[in-house]
Amino acid sequence: MPKRYSYAEIMAMTNHFEVHLGKGGFGSVYKGQLRRGCLIAVKVLENSKFSAEEFINEVSTIGRIHHVNVVQLVGFCAEGSKRALVYEYMPNGSLDRHIFSKVDRGMTSSSWTKLHEIGLATARGIEYLHVGCDVCILHFDIKSHNILLNHNFHPKVSDFGLAKFYPKENDFVSVSATRGTIGYKAPELVSRNFGPISCKSDVYSFRMLLLEMVGGRRNSDTRIARSSRAYFPSWVYDRINLGEDLELPNVSEIEVVIAKKLCIIGLWCILSEASRSSFNDQSYGNVKRKH
Numbered sequence: 360m361p362k363r364y365s366y367a368e369i370m371a372m373t374n375h376f377e378v379h380l381g382k383g384g385f386g387s388v389y390k391g392q393l394r395r396g397c398l399i400a401v402k403v404l405e406n407s408k409f410s411a412e413e414f415i416n417e418v419s420t421i422g423r424i425h426h427v428n429v430v431q432l433v434g435f436c437a438e439g440s441k442r443a444l445v446y447e448y449m450p451n452g453s454l455d456r457h458i459f460s461k462v463d464r465g466m467t468s469s470s471w472t473k474l475h476e477i478g479l480a481t482a483r484g485i486e487y488l489h490v491g492c493d494v495c496i497l498h499f500d501i502k503s504h505n506i507l508l509n510h511n512f513h514p515k516v517s518d519f520g521l522a523k524f525y526p527k528e529n530d531f532v533s534v535s536a537t538r539g540t541i542g543y544k545a546p547e548l549v550s551r552n553f554g555p556i557s558c559k560s561d562v563y564s565f566r567m568l569l570l571e572m573v574g575g576r577r578n579s580d581t582r583i584a585r586s587s588r589a590y591f592p593s594w595v596y597d598r599i600n601l602g603e604d605l606e607l608p609n610v611s612e613i614e615v616v617i618a619k620k621l622c623i624i625g626l627w628c629i630l631s632e633a634s635r636s637s638f639n640d641q642s643y644g645n646v647k648r649k650h
Contacts, residue, residue: 361422362434366441373401381452383504385520390448398448399433414442420496420519428484430507430517446517450510455503458572471614474572477514478621481506484516485565489558494524497556499538499548501564503571531555542579543567566628569621570595573605595622 370376372391380388386405392398404414414437421432434445451457454477488496498505499521507517521538534556539548545563546553567578570592578591588594598605599622607618 361418361432361445364434364436364443364445366436366438366443369401369403369436369441369443369445372399372445376403383518391445393433397433398450400446400448402444402446404442404444416519416522418444420522420524424488424492424496426484426487426491427513428480428515429487430515449507449515449517451508451512453504454506454508454514454568454572457508458503458575459577471610471617473512475617475621477506477508477512478569478572478624481514481516481568482565484514485561488516489561490527492524495527495529495532495558496522496524497532497558498522498561498564499534500540500543501561501568502540502543503568506568531557539564542577562628566625567592569625569628573607573618573621573625592626596626599623599626 364372369391372393373389374391376387376389378390380390380400382388383402386403388400388402390398391401418432418435421430425431430449431447432444433447436443436445458474485498485501488498496519498516498519500518501516505516505518506514508514523532523534523538525532532555534548538544539560543564545556545560547556548560570578573595574591576591579589595605597603599619605615605618605622607615610618
């Protein structure tokens, strides 16, 4: 289980917060080192919206998870108003830094095969949260910013501040407050008119992640508002449905196949049943909207 640290120990680990790695919705992340030499990432919670309940939720949730595709929580600090989470260090940062890069399309080893591997490993992490633990854990904030990459660009799901867990025998879960990030969250998290909330809500978010990996951009781009490509998922759906080219620059025939596969799987993630799909390409089998 995660170790509890004092705030003084947190300051010592980070050398008084010398190296700033980034900033998230609830605070800043700093690079640190344990006494035994292991590198760590320390998230210092600064946002007052992060309640004690949410903090305990993240600690208790990640503390019991041990999976190769889920980030490991090493420890935490809860000293008065000072709170921090200590994670294993992921040297290649978050996935969004690479897929949205203006200079390079991604990682130095970022072939389409690597992107395919990242998508598959991320799916395994989400699957473990849903069916591999004692309870079903809904993440509610699957997005590229919350997928971290280690030194081998191996992805791990992170940030469980919005997570909720419930008995596996329940098909649906009750959520009192709106959760998730605009552009990633499933319609049922916005309005119950779209149906009940379940593990499929995370699957919908995973769909948005896959399409971003293919497009190398945010799914919604206001800079090209008048273009048919302004909302990438709709544009991809139309292109694949009509059997047309995805217009990806500098890709081989094999890479085009991988990109199309990622797109089709992503689009399947929003269907009640894939058999209702009008996709011309049926080569990837008949799957339902689940893992």
